[in-house]
Amino acid sequence: MVCINCQSKTEVINSRLQKKSNRVWRRRFCPQCKNTFTTIEAFHDLSFxxxxxxxxxxxxxxxxxxxxxxxxxxxxxxxxxxxxxxxxxxxxxxxxxxxxxxxxxxxxxxxxxxxxxxxxxxxxxxxxxxxxxxxxxx
Ligand SMILES: [Zn+2]
Incomplete structure (x- = not known):
């Protein structure tokens, strides 16, 4: 994922599985502009x-x-x-x-x-x- 400020490549500095909601929380860091932000990975197309x-x-x-x-x-x-x-x-x-x-x-x-x-x-x-x-x- 790229930085939301400068579109440079980011690094994951922390990651946690949220078992109850089946999501992955990630803290990301941009080495270019030193920005940090959070992303959440979850199902997108959950069809049943x-x-x-x-x-x-x-x-x-x-x-x-x-x-x-x-x-x-x-x-x-x-x-x-x-x-x-x-x-x-x-x-x-x-x-x-x-x-x-x-x-x-x-x-x-x-x-x-x-x-x-x-x-x-x-x-x-x-x-x-x-x-x-x-x-x-x-
Ligand atoms: Zn950046």
């Missing part, structure tokens, strides 16, 4: 299907990170910074879902249960809201 096993006649739908984010954001509406909370929660839920994907598919019940579980460990009011609005099919 969400199937609803309780309603087998409904067609599978593509996973939507945006829909997950919105559901978590609305559940965190009472908090001081719901956008950053929902962003971090979305990363956590997606990271936890990755091992459950089989043949490019995940059960809707697994998605909802994972989001519910993450919220229960984060904020019980948000978890209660999520359960009332999104976990009806559990």
């Amino acid at each position: 299907i969400v199937s609803d096993t309780k309603l087998p006649k409904t067609s599978p739908k593509p996973f939507s990170r945006d829909n997950l984010f919105i559901s978590l954001y609305l559940s965190c509406g009472h908090r001081n910074n719901p956008i950053s909370d929902a962003t971090a929660l979305t990363d956590t839920v997606v990271g936890m879902l990755l091992p459950s994907i089989q043949n490019g598919c995940i059960a809707k019940s697994d998605l909802l249960a994972t989001a519910q579980s993450v919220l229960e460990h984060f904020d019980l009011v948000a978890a209660t809201h999520y359960k009332a609005y999104y976990s009806k099919s559990l």
Whole structure:
């Protein structure tokens, strides 16, 4: 990666795997202008299907990170910074879902249960809201 100031080649001076969100955090240094900045390496095209096993006649739908984010954001509406909370929660839920994907598919019940579980460990009011609005099919 090149420097954001001078476009010279940069060096990685620190790197950490963020297991929960399956991302790699890197601190970069530019020897030319002495600038430092942070990058995050993450999945870009994360595509999989969400199937609803309780309603087998409904067609599978593509996973939507945006829909997950919105559901978590609305559940965190009472908090001081719901956008950053929902962003971090979305990363956590997606990271936890990755091992459950089989043949490019995940059960809707697994998605909802994972989001519910993450919220229960984060904020019980948000978890209660999520359960009332999104976990009806559990
Ligand atoms: Zn530079």
